[in-house]
Amino acid sequence: MSARELTDLFASVPDVRPSLELMAARAVLLRGLAKPFESELIADISGIVAQAPFRHMLTPGGHQMSVAMTNCGSVGWVTDRSGYRYDGADPESAKPWPAMPPSFRALAGQAADQAGFGGFSPDACLINRYQPSARMSLHQDKDELDLGAPIVSVSLGLPAVFLFGGLQRSDKPRRFRLEHGDIAVWGGPSRLAFHGVPCERAASPTGRRNAPPDDKLREDG
Ligand SMILES: O=C(O)CCC(=O)C(=O)O
């Protein structure tokens, strides 16, 4: 069965997942909210990547990240031997990061609003590309200046597992399935929750190689 036939098959199955799922206090998954905007989002990602290509950054410990990343907005998240930080310029080109497209800002604002964080307007967006063996280990997002703003994370492409834990690394994370168009939003008491994406996407149902990359946008205030 081809990937197209599989997709068509699933299109006829009603999606019974709840449209809003609570992951923790003030941390929710909004199922499929980004789907109506997929063409605009994907076109906007292509425009960003043309100016600031995906790259595998180095951790402060000197390991190359398996996730390829780029950014848009007034600052972008970067890592190299000198540490994790936000920077107004792309270190590869020394130019400012591409501007945040209106589609990203509008969708992030709408998702945050539905999650109970009214008036959110992101100034930074990290775009992660997960190829089949990529993973992101459990971590906290703590490089942002304003921890009062939520994190809004939009998933596009292949399904993935999202681990969402507590405020201690040792807290056992819960597992959630992220599908194309899903948006995770967390803030308030969960703003510093440990989270990550394990490597569990190696085999596609059709055994296809060259599966389309999975892009995730993460928008911060
Ligand atoms: O890709 C995801 O869903 C999470 C990404 C993430 O946690 C990050 O970029 O800090």
Ligand SMILES: [Mn+2]
């Ligand atoms: Mn994170």
